[in-house]
Amino acid sequence: YVVVTPDEIIRIGTAGHTDTSRQQRVNENTVFRVASVSKTFAAGLAGVLVAEGEFGWNDRVIDYIPDFRVDGDASQVRIEHLLGQSTGLIPHAYDNLIEDGVSMERIRKQFSKLSYICDPGDCYSYQNSVFSLIEPVMEKTTERSYAELMNEKIFRPLDMRDSSVGYESFLDNPNHARPHVKARGGWRTVKVKPHYYRVAPAAGVNASAVDMGKWLMAQLGANPDVLAPEVVQTITEPRVYTARDKRRKYWRDILTDAHYGLGWRIYDIGDEQIVYHSGWVAGFRY
Numbered sequence: 001y002v003v004v005t006p007d008e009i010i011r012i013g014t015a016g017h018t019d020t021s022r023q024q025r026v027n028e029n030t031v032f033r034v035a036s037v038s039k040t041f042a043a044g045l046a047g048v049l050v051a052e053g054e055f056g057w058n059d060r061v062i063d064y065i066p067d068f069r070v071d072g073d074a075s076q077v078r079i080e081h082l083l084g085q086s087t088g089l090i091p092h093a094y095d096n097l098i099e100d101g102v103s104m105e106r107i108r109k110q111f112s113k114l115s116y117i118c119d120p121g122d123c124y125s126y127q128n129s130v131f132s133l134i135e136p137v138m139e140k141t142t143e144r145s146y147a148e149l150m151n152e153k154i155f156r157p158l159d160m161r162d163s164s165v166g167y168e169s170f171l172d173n174p175n176h177a178r179p180h181v182k183a184r185g186g187w188r189t190v191k192v193k194p195h196y197y198r199v200a201p202a203a204g205v206n207a208s209a210v211d212m213g214k215w216l217m218a219q220l221g222a223n224p225d226v227l228a229p230e231v232v233q234t235i236t237e238p239r240v241y242t243a244r245d246k247r248r249k250y251w252r253d254i255l256t257d258a259h260y261g262l263g264w265r266i267y268d269i270g271d272e273q274i275v276y277h278s279g280w281v282a283g284f285r286y
Contacts, residue, residue: 002028002213006220009213019178019189028210029162031176034286035196035203035279041154041215042134042201043083043263047231048153054141055079057234057262064137069112081120082134083262085127086240088120094129104129104198124240124260132199146200155211157226158218162208167197170206179283196281203281219275235262236275 238259245258257268279286
């Protein structure tokens, strides 16, 4: 865990081992998969690129991905809808295919079968594969890979030395935590599954506790030259109402309001507001 202020990391702590052999202890530089917390990085990177004039939040997705098709008028879907989970398309579209190891190229060909449950921008519809269309948008406008952009615009400027994007980068780091599943008799270490790495903006980031502290500090204004206050304000603005979040088991007794911003959940607890995201992939909770 890590606790920060806008100025410094004030506390960091670790526990346990990287796998059930108990040969390597977890430390502040041990890398974990952050799963859907990767969406916060995608939104931050997008905000930086928008500020640099590479594309605009209200740009049509089809202007960058001409073969993007849905069962309806695809031109309605804007970049802000991708990152704001408000495309209006059937939620969790083709997560089953991601989990089955199907390539994103094949999954994207299935988008033409997706239909709207509301007009884009009008309702919450959580996505992984559709969310990750921001990757080809970024790559087309900058002519650089998503991983290169994340390293250049986010990781290196924030001195996030342990962070990376992708399956190979995770395994290549000798100080990475292995995934674990609960089985009869206790927990067991299992192999890393590459499937959700194929949707890198949605679930492809790896990071340590110390690096997540630096990421949090950037949200709080510590690095305005990297993540400008206007960018943070834009991506954390409440946009689409997320009624289901108010009914979740561990939140329903305390939440007074719930929205999604751009890559972030925005929750109200009484008069206080928190900006939040969680993540899950096989063997990891974040």
